[in-house]
Amino acid sequence: MNLSLFECLLAAGEVGIEELVADGREESLHLEFKTLPVNDRLTRDDRKLIAKAISGFSNAEGGLLIIGVATKNLNGVDSAHQKQPIENLQRCSSLIRASLADLLSPQNTAIRIEPLLSSQGSDRGYLLIYVPPSELRPHMDLMEQRYFRRGSDGTRVLYHQEIRELMLAPREAAFKAKFGIQTTFSTGDLKFSIRAMLIIQNEGKVPLIAPYARLDQQTWDVVEGIPGIVARRSGRKSGFFGSRDTIVHVEDEMAIAQIITGLDFRGTGEKLLPLAIQFARSPNGERLFRMAPTSQMGDTSDIPINVSGMIGAENAPAQKFEFSIGKAELFALFCDDQKV
Template sequence: MYNRIVKQGYTAIEQFVEDREFENLHIDFKRSSDGGQSRKLTQSDRQNLAKEISGFGNSEGGVVVWGIDCSDDEDGADVAHEETMINNPLRYASLLEGAISGCTIPPHKDIKNHVVETNNDKGFVVTLIPSSDAAPHRTIYNHLYYIRAGSNFHPAPHEFLAGMFGRRPQPDLRHKWVVGVPEIATDSLKIGIGLLIYNYGRGIAIDIYCTVISTNLPGTRCRIEFEPRDQGQTNWKDRFGFGFHFSTISAWNYRLPPDCFDQPVVLQLYLTPPFEGSLSLNGTVGSGTSGKFQFKIDQDASSIEMIYSRIIKRLKTDSPDDPDFTDLISELHGIES
């Protein structure tokens, strides 16, 4: 959700209100008590921020959109009702940043704020509060621990807190893409895409797994091949299925420390016109001691055709090391370069 707002900007905000988006486990809409008029964060906004940090940080994480007012729909659910833009959203984001460390004990260190500006120095601030490895977090203003349940924050029950205190740091595995330099192979454009598994958490990951499924290729002459990087099968045990399914799990004695990564597989993609369908790929990474993280690539035929032509042209005229060239390959797969 956060990445969608960052990418689409004000369009995503408008869509929330137009569609009367429901507040849910991972998104909350907030109206600033003074619309961002003051040079200081109001007490009400500070308390709301503290509750958001505690509730999302102690749960599965979430996103707060400051500048949207909520109301009950006919079923009693909280939905995005109207825009209540923040005056000087850059200043308001700075006020939020300055307040974060003083909202909870312990402080949540991984929070991000993104500003969505419109005309007349007004806009919105989007706060990303990930699930915290330092949980549980207690609010300073009323000394309560909160959790997110449905579309609301509730004081955490004793049993929940008892399970969190003394909890060992957990790994947090996510994927990253590394795009290689393409080449023309016979009548196809061959592109290698390395899949990295990165541990963003504070704990060591064991029993690491990865699955990649190619659900659709853009043409009958296109194909995808999975090239394992651990050919000696020392760290990873690979499985293949029908040429479009790859899965692997780490060896029993293999571990991935925090802030480290490994590359279990490279996807070799062969693109050959004509392109009549989408390029679709789904995947999952995770471990025995963490949750799973899902990702996908999804590009329609017209986008592939356009970017393919530009890549071929640049291959014939420029150096493959040109930064713009790398951007084209990343764009083809919807990858942030």
């Protein structure tokens, strides 16, 4: 994701920066904006700012630092707000490139620094610093003599135990995204309310730390009874982010987001669920029941649940996912849930 944005901005130039500002693009696990008043040298504060950012990205999933964009805090999240092009762009690019050896240890040699010229002057513009994930973690910020890590809510200091984990544990956790349901209640007349859930399942040998999901849909919500997950919404999209204390242990799973749906079996003419399911499984039985939240059983129904986006964790690269669950799929999941 961060490499893709880096390459898109290289191709688009300043127009790409303007689009980020116009969209109010949020900072994230993989993206950070900074301003830098560089003239002919890097001050100590300039070096500290850059060292902290590249240490944070190197110790997480990697990311893109864009210098030359000011942010504004909206609903607790820093978002691109205004262009602030760097003066002496080429000089600044050379100074940062030359200083990397003094900012990070061990070196992340795959870091790329690329200037983007502004239309406002021949040597004004923006710096893109792409920091790939590293197999040499942990990386120390030499300016602060501390280790940082980028998370969904910013860059923070790593504790001693976390540094030890990075040194000794396998480099990445492994997981998969799955779809699941839970029947929450019945109205007593064969109408069932169902919680449909997006689930992250740990398939690796280390715990998943701070799981998160970014959905292309806004209609999902946090799962009741799962602490530590916070929802954020932007435009038509939504995000669900676990804190550092939110952990999915080995061979375990956690529901990150939910949407409420339901099944109505009154059309089968039966009063007992086993018989209603038997009728629903018969040829053309799909016509005998409906899919919708219980509040909408008399209105719109049989609309599939579609959900897509990115899912990941602080110590595992994000993956794309997409699920489309229609009435037949929901019915099969419901039967498994009810063990009938």
